[in-house]
Amino acid sequence: MARRLRLRFTAKDGYGCGRCSAYLCDNSDVISRAFHGKHGKAYLVSRCFNYYFGPQEEKELITGSHIVRDVFCSCCDRxxxxxxxxxxxxxxxxxxxxxxxxxxxxxxxxxxATTGLPAAGNTSQQ
Structure with a gap:
């Protein structure tokens, strides 16, 4: 079985998995907040951490045909x-x-700001 690399939180604000809070991206990685997914609003980001891919699929999306892969949290598989x-x-x-x-x-x-770690009680679902 392959071992998954998991990166710990950096000293920046960002986004984590809604289930397990694994760190996924920095706020500065967000390119656009104008995307839509299966569950509503979505963000286009330049890089992501603590994830793995599903198989490639050809999908017809609103903007045309694309080859895409689903992305899952490497900590909880969501x-x-x-x-x-x-x-x-x-x-x-x-x-x-x-x-x-x-x-x-x-x-x-x-x-x-003092420790660079997530503030106690300061992870919120938005």
């Missing part, structure tokens, strides 16, 4: 969004190798 592997439409290729994380499945994480 579905958290998807990543784009290929876009057939030229103007949609900016999404390739980026992640769409579903907002309803995330937890906002605020860093404590």
């Amino acid at each position: 579905y958290i969004g998807w990543t784009y592997d290929f876009a057939y439409v030229e103007k949609e290729r900016y999404k390739v190798n980026r992640f769409v994380l579903e907002r309803q499945l995330l937890r906002a994480i605020k860093a404590d």
Whole structure:
């Protein structure tokens, strides 16, 4: 069985898994908050931590045909969004190798300015 790499929280505000709070991305990684997923609002992010991929699938999305893979939390195996592997439409290729994380499945994480760790009681579901 493959061993999963899990990164610990950094000293930045960001988003974690809504189930287990595993750190997924920094606020600075969010490219757009105007995306939509299966569960409503979603964020396009440039990088993600503590995840693994599902198999590639070709899907017809609102913006055209894409080859995508579902993305799961590496700590609790919960579905958290998807990543784009290929876009057939030229103007949609900016999404390739980026992640769409579903907002309803995330937890906002605020860093404590003194320790750089999540502040006690300061992880909230938004």
